[in-house]
Amino acid sequence: MDNTLETNAQMNEELLIKTIEEDNIVGFREEFMTLHPYDQAQFFFKLTPDVRIKVYYFLSPKELAIFFEMLEIEDHEYKGILAEMDPKYAADMLANMFTDNAVDVLNNLDKDQTASYLSIMDHSAAQEIKGLLHYEEYTAGSIMTTEYIAISANQTVRSAMYILKKEAPKAETIYYVYVVDEDERLVGVISLRDLIISSDDTMISEIMFDRIVAISVSADQEEAAKQMRDYDLLALPVVDFQNHLLGIITVDDIIDVIDEEASDDYSKLAGVSDMDTIDKNPFAAAKKRLPWLIILLFLGMFTASLIGRFEDTLSKVPIVAVFIPLIAGMAGNTGTQALAVAVRGIATGELAEISKIKLILRESGTGLITGTICGVLVAFIVFVWKGELLLGFLVGISILASLFVATLAGSLVPLVMHKFKIDPAVASGPFITTMNDITSILIYFGLATMFMSYLIH
């Protein structure tokens, strides 16, 4: 199934492990240093802690820094891995990482641990990290890096290329160069591609692009993702309200954001507190799924007690019970559809562009249309199947009303939550489903009780 060809790249895991066991530093480095950082990270993470402790003696903090950011581990696991290292070694490694990645790691530690690493770290690296640590999570500021290349407009392509070559080793991307004025305000951008195809004596001011797409440091990271996707950018400059250049966001971080946000919305729609990964044991998986199930259980007991109030209707016309799952199920699913559309609309920013009243009108219309079609269909089927005109009419009307209410609820609830700055995705699928179960059953039994005398034969 694995269609990826890693040409000449079959990693020799046994060889690597053997060299570690034999304390053969030269042999280990010979093989390990030619691997891609991602493969280095994969190998490193598979090792047991006591083997990893040896690896720290085989590699410099700087060499470790290169692949450490590529570890695909859970947030809480960083703590343990850093604890395996000598504190000074760990601090050196953090100092050698790109600032945004070091900040990511430090954000997973306790405040006093972070402070102690920063205190023994190289001063200038510590300053850069401190500058980024205070940005709130999920903002553009929290995912930006300060390792960009800035030049002035009043210089030639030749001198710009000189600066670029000099700063390339420590810049996170060299494919965009940012042009700033004497106050560090962003005034232009130029791609390395344009630099390379321009003649050496061209002035930067002549070839730079001055209609810059930039993002505010406090903007949501999803907004940054949208900009980079729309404009096909490899890096997005981050500025403050006075347009001072503070950092850049690179495309690899944005891919992670898009991935995270999508799987976050997805797991909430499914009612899994956090998407559990396949290889977890059943207890861990059950722990992640139980919170919603138990909430649903209580909501379900509430629904049961509602139906309990109609026991009289039920005992007199038991056939009414037959349609409970149909009506509740359809209402639940309609609500989920409307919810999903609204949540995606909010996530992609589409919703910001149309008026709320227009949305409500549209969803009312959609609910009315789907409700009418399904209601008429059901009424007809019940009439043909059971030969009961009134029962068919009753079920049909209930479906119509339930679908209308469910559609409106499914789109209004996330809208209201978004208004109050609550993540609309927490109004997850199971919640909307159960809410609509309850409403639809109330509608159905309300109508059934009203018409009960006609239903009894």
Next chain:
Amino acid sequence: MDNTLETNAQMNEELLIKTIEEDNIVGFREEFMTLHPYDQAQFFFKLTPDVRIKVYYFLSPKELAIFFEMLEIEDHEYKGILAEMDPKYAADMLANMFTDNAVDVLNNLDKDQTASYLSIMDHSAAQEIKGLLHYEEYTAGSIMTTEYIAISANQTVRSAMYILKKEAPKAETIYYVYVVDEDERLVGVISLRDLIISSDDTMISEIMFDRIVAISVSADQEEAAKQMRDYDLLALPVVDFQNHLLGIITVDDIIDVIDEEASDDYSKLAGVSDMDTIDKNPFAAAKKRLPWLIILLFLGMFTASLIGRFEDTLSKVPIVAVFIPLIAGMAGNTGTQALAVAVRGIATGELAEISKIKLILRESGTGLITGTICGVLVAFIVFVWKGELLLGFLVGISILASLFVATLAGSLVPLVMHKFKIDPAVASGPFITTMNDITSILIYFGLATMFMSYLIH
């Protein structure tokens, strides 16, 4: 709410429209040509067809090609827009687009339309497009482009930079340069960054990276996305089974793939045939949601007919009906949770790494744990609330059995579909939910009928 600062970039839409109305070509081009291609596309798409026809006279096919690929329109809309243009103009524009984007557009037209554009197009461009047109949708081949830069290992950095500068204007990315042997086999890769920081006389063979990450032309596009995300690549080379370099996939296309796949999985979980966008009218929205609702309606009628068979039980012990929504709802939601985990596992490739038996064992365990906890809880609540030990026991056992079956079904169904190469996400939320509704009700009523004599007071 819009936190993006487009410095100096406030697009003067009125001015642009005024220049078009006044047939002021110079004024239009002065403003329009300084815009970012994305903004050009946004402006262009907002125009009415008769205004757009004027724009085709204001811009060359090449100028149109630059922003045409950035149009955010539905697949079927390409046809109409191309029809507005003179056929030769349209063919010229397609020839000037990056090959992968031209192929995207042509794939949305009828076969004979595509053929007619290709016949009047510049010959070499038509050849390149034909070479890509036959790759199956969703494969790496279908999203790759042939505009890459290839060099040989046996040359210096200076000569490589010369080739790069010469080919830069028509390459889709210049940030990676691929090293091929005399048979066009991929032997190495070097980033522009490494080229720039190396001295001019260094041989390419010395500095190229020869453990290349590449992907097979027939591999799934999701596999390509995973590779680029894992290895943080800006471009991924695509090769055939003999390792001949056929093209590259660039990161902007991969972002679109990640977006599409995520929203595809999401809409299927929600049971929306295709995620409808917010601004659609209610009829269009209803049309997208109705297919699932009508399928569910029939499945729901089937459930109803199943319960109908237990009318005898219902009329004798009507209280049994009270717990129908609780049991069906919990089973439905558990199934959706398991489904979501399995679908994501398949999408991210995680599932390929563990054995199927292990997964089934794990899911059985999870179902047993969640089922037991919820079952005991329910039995206890029913006993306390209604004072009915047997009824509580009955509902509890039903919950346990339903949750166990639902969890297994939720993970097995996508697994089996994946095995038979059906997209597992089509086993969408509503389908699994309804399937589990039915099973759980059968279990519940089966048990209730068995113990009926004890339930009647």
